[in-house]
Amino acid sequence: MKAIQGIAIYVLWLRELKRLLRARSRLIGTLLMPLFFLAFMGLGFQRMRFPGMPGTEYSDFLLPGILGMSILFSSAFTGLSVLWDREFGFLKEIMVAPVSRVSIVLGRIAGGITTSLFQALAILAVSLAFGFRPRQWVMMFPALLLMVLISITFIGLGLSFASNMRDMQGFNLVMNFVIFPLFFLSGALFPLDDFPSWVRAVARLDPLAYGVDGLRAALLGSSDMSLAFNLIALAIFSLLAVALGVWFFEKSDSL
Amino acid sequence: MLPLKTVKSVIKVKKLAKYYDKNVAVDQVSFEVGDGEIFGLLGPNGAGKTTIISILATLLRPTSGYAEVAGISVGGNRDALRRQIGIVFQEPALDTKLTGRENLQFHAMMYGLAKHERRERIERMLELVDLQDKADLLVEKYSGGMKRRLEIARGLVQHPRVLFLDEPTLGLDAQTRRHIWDYIRRLNREERVTVMLTTHYMEEADFLCDRVVIIDKGRIAAMDTPARLKDILGGDIVNLAVPEGGEPLMNVLKDRPWIKASRLHDGQLSLTMVQGDKRIPELMQTAVQTGTRVTAVNLHKPSLEDVFLHFAGRSISEEETGHDAQFRFVRHGGRR
Ligand SMILES: Nc1ncnc2c1ncn2[C@@H]1O[C@H](COP(=O)(O)OP(=O)(O)O)[C@@H](O)[C@H]1O
Ligand SMILES: [Mg+2]
Numbered sequence: 178m179k180a181i182q183g184i185a186i187y188v189l190w191l192r193e194l195k196r197l198l199r200a201r202s203r204l205i206g207t208l209l210m211p212l213f214f215l216a217f218m219g220l221g222f223q224r225m226r227f228p229g230m231p232g233t234e235y236s237d238f239l240l241p242g243i244l245g246m247s248i249l250f251s252s253a254f255t256g257l258s259v260l261w262d263r264e265f266g267f268l269k270e271i272m273v274a275p276v277s278r279v280s281i282v283l284g285r286i287a288g289g290i291t292t293s294l295f296q297a298l299a300i301l302a303v304s305l306a307f308g309f310r311p312r313q314w315v316m317m318f319p320a321l322l323l324m325v326l327i328s329i330t331f332i333g334l335g336l337s338f339a340s341n342m343r344d345m346q347g348f349n350l351v352m353n354f355v356i357f358p359l360f361f362l363s364g365a366l367f368p369l370d371d372f373p374s375w376v377r378a379v380a381r382l383d384p385l386a387y388g389v390d391g392l393r394a395a396l397l398g399s400s401d402m403s404l405a406f407n408l409i410a411l412a413i414f415s416l417l418a419v420a421l422g423v424w425f426f427e428k429s430d431s432l
Numbered sequence: 433m434l435p436l437k438t439v440k441s442v443i444k445v446k447k448l449a450k451y452y453d454k455n456v457a458v459d460q461v462s463f464e465v466g467d468g469e470i471f472g473l474l475g476p477n478g479a480g481k482t483t484i485i486s487i488l489a490t491l492l493r494p495t496s497g498y499a500e501v502a503g504i505s506v507g508g509n510r511d512a513l514r515r516q517i518g519i520v521f522q523e524p525a526l527d528t529k530l531t532g533r534e535n536l537q538f539h540a541m542m543y544g545l546a547k548h549e550r551r552e553r554i555e556r557m558l559e560l561v562d563l564q565d566k567a568d569l570l571v572e573k574y575s576g577g578m579k580r581r582l583e584i585a586r587g588l589v590q591h592p593r594v595l596f597l598d599e600p601t602l603g604l605d606a607q608t609r610r611h612i613w614d615y616i617r618r619l620n621r622e623e624r625v626t627v628m629l630t631t632h633y634m635e636e637a638d639f640l641c642d643r644v645v646i647i648d649k650g651r652i653a654a655m656d657t658p659a660r661l662k663d664i665l666g667g668d669i670v671n672l673a674v675p676e677g678g679e680p681l682m683n684v685l686k687d688r689p690w691i692k693a694s695r696l697h698d699g700q701l702s703l704t705m706v707q708g709d710k711r712i713p714e715l716m717q718t719a720v721q722t723g724t725r726v727t728a729v730n731l732h733k734p735s736l737e738d739v740f741l742h743f744a745g746r747s748i749s750e751e752e753t754g755h756d757a758q759f760r761f762v763r764h765g766g767r768r
Contacts, residue, residue: 188541196529266525270586273489274542275514 179271181283185276189284190291193258197292211247211300215239218366219354240304241392242365245327245385247300248293249363252328253356255289256335260345278427286419290325290330297324312398319404320395326411327388333418365389384414442594444486446547448497450650457483459650460497465594465628473630474736476748479648480609482522482632485596487627489519502593502624515543518587518625522598524579528572532582535571536589543590557585559691560622561615584615588623595619597629601636609633613640624677632748634736643665646740653743662734665742666692668708668764670715672701673728676698681724685715688725 184271197204222283250308261267271281313316331426338351362376368376380386391407394400436495443465450458450628458480463549465471469610473481486492487686488501490510499506502516526535533554539552561581571579580600586673600616602611620627631637637644638658646653654661678701685691686702690711691706705711708731719726 182544184541184544188538192527192530195534196527199529265528266521266523267527268525269491269521270525270527270539271542273491273514273517273519274539275511275544276542277511385766 180280182276182280184278185274186284186287189271189281192285193285193288194291197295207247207251208299211243211296212303214246214299215304217244227394231244237397238311238393240301241311241389241396242363244297244300244324244392245363245365245389247358248324248327249360249385251293251296252289252331253335253352254288255285255292255332256339256351257345257348258289259285259336259339260342260348264345267347272427279423282290282419282426283422285336286329286332289335290328291294293328293332294321294324311396316395316398319408320392321409323388323391323395323411325406326415327385329383329415330388330411330418333415333420333422336420336422337418337425341420342344342409342428359383359385359407363389384411384418385406387411441465442467442499442502443471443628444500445484445488446498448484448499448501449485449495450480450487451494451495456650457671458487458494461647461650461652463645463652463655468569468620468624468626469642470616470627470629470640472637472644473628473635473647474632474634474641474644474740475630475647476632478649479632482598483650484647485519485598485628485630487621489517489596490514515590516593517596518590518592518594519596520580520583520587520598520600522602522630523701524583526571526579527581529570531568531570531580532574533558533567535582536586539586540589545590546548553589553591553663557588560588560619560630561585577604577611580604580608580612581615584612584619588619594626594628597627599630599632601631601633609636616640634740634748638736644736646736646743648740648744654739658736661736663706665711665734665738667706668704668734669732670705670708670712671728671730671732672703672719672726673699673717674701674724675699675727676725678724680722681719684718684722 215236219239222235222239259268264269311320334355338355339348342348342351361378362383364380365385369380372380387402387407387410390400390402390403391411394402394404394407441464443463445464448461449456461480461484465569471717473479473484475481483492487494487506488499490506490513494506500508501513504513504516506513509721527538530538536554536557537550542555545553552722558567561584563578563581563585564577572588574582584595584600597616601612604612613636616627616629619625629636629640633686641658643655643657644661645655654664656664672681674681674696678696678699682694682701688692690705691703691705692722693702698761703715712729712731715725716729737748749763
């Protein structure tokens with residue numbers, strides 16, 4: 178049965194929300210890391226100018242990158258929550274329910290988006306408090322949409338990896354060999370203009386590159402590619418990632 | 433073999449097999465479970481009990497053979513089958529960061545229960561396992577026995593036809609185990625649900641089950657009611673203390689057709705027979721007739737332990753100790 182069951186998606190989302198709000202230390206920890214990044218790198222590289230960098234402060238240039246980073250990590254960690262559930266047995270409770278596997282994946286995605294957007298919006302709020310202003314307030318809407326799409330893309334990817342794994346060790350490997358390269362290639366911290374052309378070619382395949390560039394287009398008004406192009410590219414990536422996630426999850430159906 | 437309480441079967445298993453590479457977990461197993469029965473799979477660790485339950489619950493695909501629950505094949509409409517069953521896994525499967533009630537609510541919503549039905553069923557199930565007072569506590573604060581009860585309640589929320597219980601009292605102390613047994617009996621009666629449980633505790637199978645399958649190394653060794661399984665061993669042993677000699681009594685009794693074996697040793701007359709408790713009056717009468725003074729009588733009922741020993745050539749508990757140590761080792765290695 179391929180049906181999408183709204184109530185199951187809702188309750189999976191609700192569970193994730195409750196867990197998020199109850200895990201105070203996790204909540205604070207995930208907020209602090211990107212904020213430290215923003216504060217230290219923003220201050221440390223205050224006078225830096227990169228060739229091809231938009232004519233703004235480095236801290237402004239950095240903000241979309243840090244937003245992308247925080248969403249990348251928290252979304253990919255949704256895969257880890259599947260592994261946690263496997264470790265603690267709860268995954269069986271989910272798998273034995275008369276719910277289509279698509280609904281389960283969608284429920285996980287809904288929960289993951291909530292967690293990572295919560296984090297990203299908190300970072301944005303802190304930046305606003307410290308004087309950051311988007312070029313136009315109305316551009317917050319496409320920025321929000323971009324953040325959701327980044328989140329969906331990497332949750333889909335995280336679920337695909339988690340479905341093929343039995344333990345957490347493997348996931349750490351993925352973190353080091355997939356997530357970090359995606360992060361550095363995305364141009365979140367610096368423009369890739371001075372890198373060899375093959376590196377830039379590879380970076381074209383990095384969904385986060387479109388996310389970060391799109392966020393710069395929306396929030397700063399200057400970017401490599403147009404906002405619309407970034408949005409479309411990211412939408413395609415997120416659809417592919419969800420399809421991949423569902424496919425692997427259904428394949429790993431038997432525990 | 434036909435199930436006891438009724439001829440209608442809710443579980444049918446035919447020549448079911450599950451191989452892991454060359455390792456045989458379940459080997460050509462066939463049985464049927466009748467509607468309303470408490471049916472037990474009894475066997476040592478590694479016998480294949482969990483594998484059978486996982487196949488019936490659609491969590492594992494069999495290598496070959498056929499299995500159905502409530503008329504639905506395990507290879508057929510899995511969601512339809514899943515709606516008919518409740519299951520308590522061998523390892524805990526609760527979200528410890530949620531409260532007891534929240535765990536049940538999650539479950540009820542996953543099974544698509546309507547709001548009013550949800551509330552009513554959850555309250556009723558909490559009541560059934562006496563957890564109303566603790567329902568709003570985080571599950572991480574629960575004791576082992578409370579967690580087990582909560583899982584049993586959860587398995588019943590959606591009104592299943594069949595409830596699977598995989599080692600429901602594993603790791604619980606004797607008193608808690610007794611309580612769980614009472615709950616299982618009560619739910620079987622009050623919820624009119626068929627129960628299929630696995631265990632490696634003899635007393636558990638004996639106390640709870642209408643019928644038992646003894647399973648060893650993936651194969652069925654025997655299947656019947658606990659009473660009849662024990663009868664296979666030739667029946668009970670009645671010991672008569674005869675300090676002044678029992679030769680005449682033994683000579684008379686030897687010719688009775690219901691006496692399977694007799695032996696006189698150390699002033700004790702040991703007699704093997706079916707349903708020894710019902711024969712004691714006749715034995716005493718015969719003793720009086722032959723002028724034998726009997727100073728004490730004791731009756732030893734064979735246990736399922738003896739039955740397993742008879743079929744497998746070794747005792748379950750022997751197996752048990754070695755495996756437990758190994759299990760503990762794996763747990764330590766696997767968890768940080
Ligand atoms: N995933 C697996 N891969 C390989 N062998 C397995 C797997 N799961 C179970 N087995 C083996 O199948 C046999 C039956 O296991 P199981 O059904 O768990 O037994 P029980 O529940 O009776 O203790 C055991 O020998 C076990 O080692
Ligand atoms: Mg088992």
